[in-house]
Amino acid sequence: MPIRLPTLPPVTPSQRALASAGALVLELILAGLLAFVWIDRTAAPQDLPWKPFSMSHPVGLATAGKLARIGADPALCRQALDDAGLTFAEAPDRSQGFCSTANSLRLADATLAPRGPVMRCDLALNYAVWRHHVVEPAARETLGAELNRIEHYGTYACRTVYSQDGARPSNHATASALDVAGFRLKDGTSVAVLRDYRDPGPKGAFLRRVRAGGCRLFGTTLGPDYNAAHANHFHLDMGQWKICR
Numbered sequence: 001m002p003i004r005l006p007t008l009p010p011v012t013p014s015q016r017a018l019a020s021a022g023a024l025v026l027e028l029i030l031a032g033l034l035a036f037v038w039i040d041r042t043a044a045p046q047d048l049p050w051k052p053f054s055m056s057h058p059v060g061l062a063t064a065g066k067l068a069r070i071g072a073d074p075a076l077c078r079q080a081l082d083d084a085g086l087t088f089a090e091a092p093d094r095s096q097g098f099c100s101t102a103n104s105l106r107l108a109d110a111t112l113a114p115r116g117p118v119m120r121c122d123l124a125l126n127y128a129v130w131r132h133h134v135v136e137p138a139a140r141e142t143l144g145a146e147l148n149r150i151e152h153y154g155t156y157a158c159r160t161v162y163s164q165d166g167a168r169p170s171n172h173a174t175a176s177a178l179d180v181a182g183f184r185l186k187d188g189t190s191v192a193v194l195r196d197y198r199d200p201g202p203k204g205a206f207l208r209r210v211r212a213g214g215c216r217l218f219g220t221t222l223g224p225d226y227n228a229a230h231a232n233h234f235h236l237d238m239g240q241w242k243i244c245r
């Protein structure tokens, strides 16, 4: 006796639409996965937020975000300095009104002049990346000599912005800002923000390049283009304002 198979109900147009939508979603997920694998394998690690930070990577699209994450964690920040071979001494925590040097250290960095300013760890880490990947290549490529010193006006100062009464605390009040006045190269060349920023030659090009490179790392980078108060230095800080002028 022949077996009678049950007759299936006909596929309705809405079921057909649902099936093709499901197939499309699967195709999109697969395409997304393939794109992720391709990007993961071909893009530079400094451009990918999920790849670990390394001081050997040049500054890329994801560098500032990685440094912000690492810099927010005192232990990870110190580990990153260690991994980069940078030595430092812990600075004591001092509090004075709205000012504090919590989470600060002094880099054993012969380039900074004066040496060993107290720096919040995230500032020290960003400074180290800026020096290695921005200032040193710029000196070599724009001025033809190796960097010798980065001259600065300091990091920590217990004051408000522009020292005005009632203004918000400056980033200098937490040792998270560095004021860079100029540079000295190993061939004796001296470059000063005040004197050379608008120089049409290589010194001006060098200064504008290191300022632009700072904008890719620090929260705020201000120089002579910002206002007269910054005519003689670059202010580099770890604030959240994301100003680049």
Ligand SMILES: [Zn+2]
Residues within 6 Å of the ligand: 172, 177, 178, 179, 234, 235, 236
């Ligand atoms: Zn400043």
